[in-house]
Amino acid sequence: MRLPPFEYQAPSTLDEALKIKRGQGAAAQILAGGTDLIVNFKHRLFSPATVISLNNIAELKRIEVTHDALVLGAGASLAEVASHPAVNEHFPILVKAIDSIGALGIQRFRGTIGGNLLLQPRCIFYNQSHYWRMSKGLCHRTGGKDCLALEGSDSCHSICSGDTVPTLLALSAQLALAGGGGKRVAPLAEFFTGRGESPWNIMPEEILTEIRIPLPWAPISWSYQRLALRPAVDFPLVNAAAAAIVEKGKLEHFRLVIAALGPAPMVLREVEARLKGAAPTREALDLAQDAAVRVAEGVVVANASASKEYRIQMAGALARRATGEALGLA
């Protein structure tokens, strides 16, 4: 399959890349690993005037530990992140999430951590060839005014499918973005809009530069759960991540996230609030499952390769498993 025509620039500094982005805005598209974006180009989902490659920007590939955080350059490859000693020491859950991405020969060495986070949300009516899509009407994301998965919907319900997303959210990650007025840092939890046609709170002139994960003040117990038709290559049908800190028998910190349901990952704050401060008991499992099913019911539509009802029920099952494993109740 051929790619649409575009100009190509591969600046060697972030400043140069930002300058091009400032000049061209959304007409210039950032290329990190390209393992998903190139497919989207081939399907004519995007036809940018310019592609800005981040490949030559060394400062975006740094991984370092500061006094209070693990800082991942957005352009660090998945292989570099997963093999980094500090990542393995502090956040083995992230290694597990990265191991579950696609296939080693596809994403592992070319794909980047920033790219997985900014994976374009997916939908069975959207991630198709141009030819296939010509047989259907346009949708919110392809220039139309409807949703092919949920008729009459006023926004797009594509699925946030990055495997690292729920994990990084469970670890309370923050993002650093460079753009117009310098650098800003934002919690990952506030980054997703919930609308598939414009899924992130990011300006056209901005570039994601870093993912910062705060170092925990006590050992974290965790779980990453993922359901897909095949363990390799396929995107998740549902995934879930939980992170907990238990001290002296009391749950001091807990975060449970379910994702791959709709355009935004869902943090189950209600479960967190109910469980914190007490000793974890098996009631937590039912609580997590019920909350996940309720949240999923409000988000999931029939736009994946498994049915809506199945994904809703499995959101509950995965939330239950994640909670059980993270709290040592399984």
Added chain:
Amino acid sequence: MRNLFRRSDMQKHLLTMRVNGEQVELAVRPNATLLDVLREDLELTGVKEGCSEGACGACAVLMNNEPIRSCLTLALEANGAEILTIEGLATGGRLHPLQEAFVEQGAVQCGFCTPGMILSSKALLDRNPQPNDEDIKTALAGSFCRCTGYAKILEAVRAARDGDVGNEGS
């Protein structure tokens, strides 16, 4: 389809890389994939185009010793890189042990997936000389074979791992 008409306007860029040990320098369109350049400009047709979306593994090559999908990599992204295709694997007229193992174990039928399978296996054995079956399956996940059923391919990689090659006819 206005895009079709913009094609000739695209400015070509100079691409320098090492392919199978040889320095190459050529002018390429920004929207050419590494697959396009290897097959069409360098005539290395051992690199196959299957699904063209990354999911089949037929186009796998090694870039700086790592397995990548040449169909998902812009040619210009390979600037300065070392590329190995199946054509570069035999040395001095002798097949690489993995190639021998694939032949001896009957791991080649139609042959379309073979270059990707062998290169992905080579990257695995270079990283981990003693892979177990799980490691081999992980390394080859996403490489599709529609003939053999994979058993023979696994056997071939095991044979290459164990140095059990060169026994044909014995």
